Amino acid sequence: MKASYLAGKKLADFIEVTSSAWLLAETVDFPLSPAPMALQPTQAIKAQWKDRQYGLIDHVRISAVHNGEHLAMRMQWDCPDESLNITDNDVFTDAAAIMLPCVPGAPLLLMGNEKAPVNACYWRANVGQKGSNIVARGIGTSQSVAQGSVVCRQVRRDGKWLLVITRPLLVEGQHPQAQLRPGDKTPFGVAIWAGANQERAGIKSVGISSEDLFLERIE
Numbered sequence: 001m002k003a004s005y006l007a008g009k010k011l012a013d014f015i016e017v018t019s020s021a022w023l024l025a026e027t028v029d030f031p032l033s034p035a036p037m038a039l040q041p042t043q044a045i046k047a048q049w050k051d052r053q054y055g056l057i058d059h060v061r062i063s064a065v066h067n068g069e070h071l072a073m074r075m076q077w078d079c080p081d082e083s084l085n086i087t088d089n090d091v092f093t094d095a096a097a098i099m100l101p102c103v104p105g106a107p108l109l110l111m112g113n114e115k116a117p118v119n120a121c122y123w124r125a126n127v128g129q130k131g132s133n134i135v136a137r138g139i140g141t142s143q144s145v146a147q148g149s150v151v152c153r154q155v156r157r158d159g160k161w162l163l164v165i166t167r168p169l170l171v172e173g174q175h176p177q178a179q180l181r182p183g184d185k186t187p188f189g190v191a192i193w194a195g196a197n198q199e200r201a202g203i204k205s206v207g208i209s210s211e212d213l214f215l216e217r218i219e
Contacts, residue, residue: 001028001209003064003071005182005216011070017155017162022074025063030190032058032205039110040202041140055205057192060096068182068218072166073098075190080159083195084125092195094125098165099189100178102135108189108208111136118189119178121165123152125195131165135175139202145175169215185212 004025006014014021034055040046060077075096083093097120099108105116112118120134120142131150136142149171154163169180180186189208193199 001062001064001211001213002026003066003073003213003215005218006065006067007218009065009067011067011072011151011166014065014067014072015151015153015164015166017074017153017164021065022063025065025074027061027063030060030062030207030209032060032190032192032207035191035202035204035206036109039139045202049203054194054197054199054203056194056197056199057205060190060192060207062190064213066169066180066182066215068169070166070168071180071215072164074162074164075192076160076162077192078159079156079161079194081194081196082125082156086126090198092193092198092200094161094195095123095193095200096161096163096165097122097134097191099191100180100186102176102178108187109206111139111141113138117176119176120191121150121167123150123154123163123165125154129153131167133167133171133177135177143175146171146173146177180215182215183217185214188213 063074099120102117117137122132131152133146133150171177192205
């Protein structure tokens with residue numbers, strides 16, 4: 001999958017979900033599946049969800065662009081039962097994330113490990129434009145870092161979410177994070193949570209790319 005290079009474009013030119021800049025990007029259908037029950041972090045979660053359906057979102061359409069400084073990925077998926085706000089301790093919102101390896105070979109499905117962490121750009125419907133930059137070193141170890149580096153825009157219409165997640169190609173900080181450059185190829189993963197189904201944490205739809213994301217070179 002290619003992240004098209006948009007010469008001369010600023011972040012504001014493509015961060016909006018309806019920007020004409022997205023006409024320059026290819027779109028791929030990305031299959032998703034329920035996160036494996038064996039990877040859930042506790043026996044209590046496994047017991048609670050043993051006979052319940054989850055991972056209800058089975059595919060997402062994805063496009064990607066960059067301008068040499070920022071990467072943006074646009075995602076669209078069906079979600080007829082929206083969940084926008086947390087109103088009680090058993091209510092959860094729609095959410096989505098793009099996962100990238102911090103180092104080559106980091107296991108995305110396992111949320112990394114101590115020696116090979118992963119970096120996720122995370123969006124939640126009740127927060128909106130302010131995304132979270134997450135580093136994980138294994139299942140159940142997510143940590144927010146470098147806040148303010150992930151910016152999102154979203155539109156909901158006709159039972160679908162249309163979401164853009166953006167992040168700098170290079171991110172400074174003391175924590176390990178995915179560092180990207182034009183010409184790079186990187187595996188990536190996608191996770192989506194259907195809040196109306198009480199999906200949260202490891203209860204989600206997930207997919208790992210069969211084809212690396214290629215950041216088109218700057219000519």
